[in-house]
Amino acid sequence: MDFTIGYLIESLSNYDRSSVGSRISKKIEKGQFNSEKDFVLALDEEEIQFLNNILPDEIKYAFDEQDFVRGNQLNEVYELLI
Template sequence: MDFTLGYLKEALSNYDRSSVCHRIMERLEKKSYSNERDFVFTLEDDEVQFLNNVLPDEIKYAFNEQDFIRGNQLNEVYELLI
């Protein structure tokens, strides 16, 4: 699994497994993506919307904790979504 997607999977594990979050986690667990771009292109509209809502808070938290690597990796996914 792509290093960036590992951070995404870890971040999503903190959320209630709504149906949308559950589908995203299943994608990450069942299929191997070579990079975050390949992953983002497989997402459905509601999954993109979910990540657009969740990732800004996760990125902010990572930077507040001075975990710059995690923050930058999550930001890479977020940039592909917008």
Template sequence: MDVTLGYLRETLSNHLNRGVGQQIYKKLVNHQYKSEGDFVRDLNEGEIAFLNTILEKELRYAMEEQDEKRVKELNEVYELL
């Protein structure tokens, strides 16, 4: 699995209590996406909106924790959304 998508999957594991979060997580687990772009193209509008919301929060948290690697990886997906 792509490193960036691995970070995203880890992030989503904190949001499995929501149906959309589970749906996106299953996509990541069940598909072999070659890139973040392939993954993003496979999302519907609701999934994109959900990811935009949680990634904003996760990026803020990663910045506060000065986790530059996590910020970089999650930002790659966020920019594609």
């Protein structure tokens, strides 16, 4: 879980100007999630929609850069959202 959340925080840093992105980052900082599923269950509908919008691009970027670990970790979260 630590790697996944770390990659997610890094991805969200590109969107910190968004109030939703900032809210998700704060939720991650405050919460201690045992799994990706616990994290996803703690999200509201607006946060889920936001991640559904940004994660495909972030995953594509990771794979384009041949960072397969990051791409796979972000994809795990994305799969839980849909």
